[in-house]
Amino acid sequence: MSKILKNDIPQEAFDWYDEYAHGAIDRRTFIKKLTSLVAVGYSMSVLTSALLPNYALAEQVSFNDEDIKASYANFDSPMGHGKGQGYLVTPTNKSGKLPVVLVIHENRGLNPYIKDVARRLAKAGFIAFAPDVLFPLGGYPGNDDEGRAMQKSMDKDKVQHDFVAAAEFLKSHKSSNGKLGAVGFCFGGYIVNYLAAVSSDLITAGVPFYGTPAVAELRNNIKAPMLIQLAELDTRVNNTWPDYEKDLVRLQVPYQMFMYKNANHGFHNDSTSRYDKENAELAWSRTLSFFNEKLI
Structure with a gap:
C-alpha cells in the first residue's frame, strides 16, 4: 500500500483527527466532519486511510535484525496496577554497561510503531524498554480505537505510578550504566x-515529543536536561509551552x-499521513545526539 501524503489531505481533517484522538469529539462527530469534505470532492476512503494508522508502514528495524534482541519483561508496580509488562530490546553487538531509554507510547497502548521506536534505539x-500501560487489561488489543478506550478507562494515578515503576525497573537493569x-x-x-x-x-x-507538561506544583523538582520537540500546527499542545x-x-x-x-501533532509517527519525513528524521537525529551526549 502506498503512503498518502499529508499535502493530499486538508489541514482541518488533521485537526479533527487530533480532537477525536484526544477525546474532544466522539467517533460519530469525527466521521460527520469528514463527510463534509466528501461533499467538496474528497474520498472518504482516502481520508480515513490517511488519518488512521497503517502499522505495516512503520517498521524501520525488523525484530529479526541481528544487531538487536527483542523480548518481553515484567516488572513490579506496587503503587500502580501491581504488575506491568513491556517490550525490552537490547543491542547484541555491544557489551558492558549501557545507557537505557524508556520509550512511552501514545494514549492507546503499545502499538507496533512504538515497538519499532524501541528497536531503533537498540x-x-x-537498551530500550517500552511498557504497555494496557497490560493489566490484557495488553494492546491490536486496534487503536479499542486501545484508546481501554486506556481512557484506567485510573490516571495508577497509570503514572506504573511508568515510574517501569523507569525504576529499567534504571536498575543488570546491564544499565545507571543513566x-x-x-x-x-x-x-x-x-x-x-x-x-x-x-x-x-x-x-528527557525527550517529550508534543507532550503537555506536568502539573505546576510538581515542576519545581525538574533537574534533568530536556529536549522539547513540538509541531508548529499543534495548537493544543503548543498553547501549554510558554507557561512550561x-x-x-x-x-x-x-x-x-x-x-x-x-508539522502536525504526531509528525514522527510514520504509520499515518501526519508523518513528516524530513522533520521526523531531523527530530530523531537530535534525539539520538542528545541521548549520546547525556547518557554515555
Whole structure:
C-alpha cells in the first residue's frame, strides 16, 4: 500500500483527527466532519486511510535484525496496577554497561510503531524498554480505537505510578550504566515531562515529543536536561509551552525546544499521513545526539 501524503489531505481533517484522538469529539462527530469534505470532492476512503494508522508502514528495524534482541519483561508496580509488562530490546553487538531509554507510547497502548521506536534505539546502542500501560487489561488489543478506550478507562494515578515503576525497573537493569533517558510521544510526551517532575533524580534526560507538561506544583523538582520537540500546527499542545518554559527558565533547567515547521501533532509517527519525513528524521537525529551526549 502506498503512503498518502499529508499535502493530499486538508489541514482541518488533521485537526479533527487530533480532537477525536484526544477525546474532544466522539467517533460519530469525527466521521460527520469528514463527510463534509466528501461533499467538496474528497474520498472518504482516502481520508480515513490517511488519518488512521497503517502499522505495516512503520517498521524501520525488523525484530529479526541481528544487531538487536527483542523480548518481553515484567516488572513490579506496587503503587500502580501491581504488575506491568513491556517490550525490552537490547543491542547484541555491544557489551558492558549501557545507557537505557524508556520509550512511552501514545494514549492507546503499545502499538507496533512504538515497538519499532524501541528497536531503533537498540540499533543505535541503547537498551530500550517500552511498557504497555494496557497490560493489566490484557495488553494492546491490536486496534487503536479499542486501545484508546481501554486506556481512557484506567485510573490516571495508577497509570503514572506504573511508568515510574517501569523507569525504576529499567534504571536498575543488570546491564544499565545507571543513566536513564525517556522519550515519549503525545501522552507519552506528557509522561516524560511527568517523570522529570515527579522526582528530581529519576531520569537523566528527557525527550517529550508534543507532550503537555506536568502539573505546576510538581515542576519545581525538574533537574534533568530536556529536549522539547513540538509541531508548529499543534495548537493544543503548543498553547501549554510558554507557561512550561517560564518554569524551566526559573529553575535553570538545561533545555532546548525545537518547533518543526508545518508539522502536525504526531509528525514522527510514520504509520499515518501526519508523518513528516524530513522533520521526523531531523527530530530523531537530535534525539539520538542528545541521548549520546547525556547518557554515555
